[in-house]
Amino acid sequence: MSGAAARQLRFALRGGAWVAVYLVFVLAPLFALLIGPLPPSRDFWTEFSVAIGYSGLAMMGLQFGLTARFRFVTAPWGEDVIYHLHRQISLLAVALVVAHPVILFAVRPELVALLNSFTAPWRARFAALSTYSLIALVAMALWRGRWKIRYEAWHALHIALALTAVAAGLAHMVGWGVYLEAPWKRALWIGLTLFWIGLLLYVRIVKPLFLLRRPYRVSEVRRERGDSITLAMAPDGHAGFRFKPGQFGWLTLWGSPFQITGHPFSFSSSAAATDGRVEMTIRNLGDFTSRIARVPPGQRVFLDGPYGAFTANRESADMLVLIAGGVGITPMMSIVRTFADNADKRPVRLLYGSRTYEEITFREELDALTGRLELKVVHVLQNPHDGWTGERGFIDAEIFRRHLPPPYAAHEYFICGPDVMMDAIERALGGLDVPMSRYHSERYSFV
Ligand SMILES: Cc1cc2nc3c(=O)[nH]c(=O)nc-3n(C[C@H](O)[C@H](O)[C@H](O)COP(=O)(O)OP(=O)(O)OC[C@H]3O[C@@H](n4cnc5c(N)ncnc54)[C@H](O)[C@@H]3O)c2cc1C
DSSP states (O other), X not given: OOHHHHHHHHHHHHHHHHHHHHXXXXXXXXXXXXXXXXXXXOOHHHHHHHHHHHHHHHHHHHHHHHTSOOHHHHTTTOHHHHHHHHHHHHHHHHHHHHHHHHHHHHHOGGGGGGGOTTTSOHHHHHHHHHHHHHHHHHHHHHHTTTTTOOHHHHHHHHHHHHHHHHHHHHHHHHHHOSSOOSHHHHHHHHHHHHHHHHHHHIIIIIHHHHHHTSOEEEEEEEEETTTEXXXXXXXXXXXXXXXXXXXXXXXXXXXXXXXXXXXXXXXXSOTTOSSOOEEEEEEOOSTTGGXXXXXXXXXXXXXXXXXXXXXXXXXXXXXXXXXXXXXXXXXXXXXXXXXXXXXXXXXXXXXXXXXXXXXXXXXXXXXXXXXXSSEEEEEEESSOOTTOOSEESOOOHHHHHHHSOSOGGGSEEEEESOHHHHHHHHHHHHHTTOOGGGEEEEOTTOO
């Protein structure tokens, strides 16, 4: 077996093992309830609704594990896939949790009275609190943009609602207690819930404590074309970390790492640096990114990383095709800079979409790198100036045909840019019979 195939197999096995661990965490506590003496059995639908209520809660709790930024969990998939899964599981969990009372009310209409929180017992009030929190959490995640909720406010509320939903769900289960009469079963579910909440404490307290002891200093602030700024950062009193080209880190610029929201940015510098220095190139797109220009050199910052599976060298290919739109150039820049530092002469094609010629971030450096590497850069301009003879419009299958040698499935593709561009390119690659295993996408909008 080739090295690349063995690597893929290892990734697949690791991925499969994590799926198995996930299922055990969701299903084992449910089956544990069936061990030992059982309460008198009720009709099928009542028991069914209880079972899905328990499963929904177990899934909700495990969400804390998915977002705990454990590298060994996310490495086989990449953070964007994990966050996608996180969203899909939330929808499933909320559907299960809502179905639980709906089924109960349908088979036992007298229970509808429990909806009156003034007269209902506490265990029913906790159920209502848990369900309403979950619904609010999912609705805000789905419509945050439409409701114009600031990211930071949404993030804090998201965590508060998740904690409330899980804690109130547990209080409801223990309060009702039909399947939790045995002390060990109660201990199991309470222990599990504490473990899930402990994961949140790990992310919010333990990890920041670790980051606090490993600060970075901004060593340079560089203006780039395309309303972007590069921050160069050096470890302050420690060795820093190594990353792979294409990975990203969470940056905290102002305040301490205990603040709830960090911002993710790809590393744009070469991964071959051995002194721990890293660079991020940040485009002015909102309230946080617009303040980057005001960062003074010497400022203390915190970096949590590296993360992400958007990395080359995972499998052998005859050519790397990097497809970037706008600030999606940053991970590609890290890839080509690393190639340059390692004198890596593998062929690379960079298809790079920008609005205008003047806004092409890293234009001059890319020109220089084409002389040193087996690199060919194709600029695609949305608003070209008079006299521009290069590609114009958006990157599409026609541009692939003009600039990439067939067979297209023999190359390995890396795509990063606005969502619409990425969707169009993934469709175009499908049309060229490039299998999904041959391309990697990094979506900057995963949350
Ligand atoms: C893996 C990854 C790598 C990225 N790399 C780069 C890069 O190299 N260069 C670059 O300029 N941008 C990059 N981004 C995008 C960058 O994180 C956002 O543009 C930035 O956080 C927006 O913050 P803002 O407050 O200025 O904008 P806002 O107007 O507040 O936010 C715009 C949108 O960005 C997203 N966003 C905002 N804050 C966060 C946050 N804390 N965490 C996650 N998403 C957030 C939300 O979807 C939000 O709707 C990357 C994003 C991801 C997910």
